[in-house]
Amino acid sequence: MWLNVTSMKMIILGAGNIGLVTALCFAEKGHEVYCVDNNQSKVNNLNLGVSSIYEPGLEPLLKKHLSEKRIHFTTELSEFIEQSDVVVVAVGTPNSPSGEIDLQHVNAAVSQIASLSTKPKTVILRSTVPPGTNQSLSLKFPKINFISSPEFLREGSAVHDGLHPERLIVGSNKTEHLKLFQEMYQNFEITPSQIIQMDPASAELSKYAANIFLATRISLINEFSRICEKTGANIQQIKKAIGMDSRIGSEFLNAGIGYGGSCFPKDIDALISFAASLSEKLNIVQATKETNKSQVCIFAEKIKVRFKDSASKNLALWGASFKPETDDLREAPSLKLISFLCSAGFNLNIYDPKATTALSELFKNNSQIKISTTAQLAVTKADALVIVTEWSEFGSFDMTQLKSSLKNSIVFDGRNQLDPQKMKQLGFEYYSVGRPS
Ligand code: UDX
Secondary structure, three states: OOOOOOOOEEEEEOOOHHHHHHHHHHHHOOOEEEEEOOOHHHHHHHHOOOOOOOOOOHHHHHHHHHHOOOEEEEOOHHHOOOOOOEEEEOOOOOEOOOOOEOOHHHHHHHHHHHHHOOOOEEEEEOOOOOOOHHHHHHHHOOOEEEEEOOOOOOOOOHHHHHHOOOOEEEEOOOHHHHHHHHHHOOOOOOOHHHEEEEOHHHHHHHHHHHHHHHHHHHHHHHHHHHHHHHHOOOHHHHHHHHHOOOOOOOOOOOOOOOOOOOOHHHHHHHHHHHHHHOOOOOHHHHHHHHHHHHHHHHHHHHHHHHOOOOOOOEEEEEOOOOOOOOOOOOOOHHHHHHHHHHHOOOEEEEEOOOOHHHHHHHOOOOOOEEEOOOHHHHHOOOOEEEEOOOOHHHHOOOHHHHHHHOOOOEEEEOOOOOOHHHHHHOOOEEEOOOOOO
């Protein structure tokens, strides 16, 4: 079944969004994988085929490789460390309150590997860490060969991205490590030219560079959307015009209420803090953060102004996760918007296809907020609709049905998901981002 792939025994340390997907992708490509996590209940659930995260395509892979005994979940690293060919560290690297990155979990993982290994070990650092981490760990743990190899998985398409990486970074100066990666990824659809070797510090910094370039694109297009709103220009026409320039490209130019998630905000704060330790002030990165923060407020202000003298205070919100196809609410723009609207005295009826449980838990003590289990329930008798996350079901919702459900035919579209012309023809008062209403 596997095209002469050398099936390796791999340990993945950390069964979170990155570790679990990484483990399943290696299992899918013929390796034997031991996924180690210190959370016993998470490990128990995973061994029963139940994942704590929602990712399209993840559960079928989990069930398949559990039944084929190609993946094992455990809390005990000691059981498999000796027989493993390589260990991948994919533990979390949260920020401390002041913004700098916290490496305690990475350090603990590496110390555990070192103390349990009787012979030299190859360890791949997949977690996002600042430049110089590989070097300092190498000095501290001379028996371990470190390779810095950040991942670029997107939530909501992590399984796809894991099985079809656009590039693999081998952050090591040892040629045998390039060969190791070629073996590990032998059964993946990836060409040798997509596996790039470089020094560890460049590999570590590349992760921040990629994320912050992407976040900056978003803040930049959002700044242009503000000029559009004051000049009658249309941000989507601008996206088309600049996106056809091969140097710019058309991806990641969607104006809206801004970016969220567990990566962009965290990586921006971490890099600003790390650069400050080098007496470097990153003005553009700081501005990306500030623009993103204010983008939600500008959108929320539109809603507040529209209803300023009105008794209408009941809003339906569609979407809360930071992007479609995930249940993740971390740093979601919706949370800032919800807080702003509640402070302005609105009552909210929120629906999200995947984050219902998390939302119910989060807002269980907030009398201004109701969580609906369907899009229809959320809009029934609401004074207006606010689209916050562009789940596909909202784009295909029957607009005539929507019109008859709402008390007022007013829609605020924070993700430019709907078509202004169509909404106008249907008689809606329609507001979006950077497009003439
Ligand atoms: C990101 C990077 O894309 C990924 O490579 C890295 O490994 C982790 O961080 P992720 O945060 O999961 O992935 O989602 P992404 O698709 O990048 O979207 C991030 C945020 O940007 C979302 O809130 C999304 O709504 C927003 N976004 C994205 C925009 O506002 N406009 C766009 O054009 C694209």
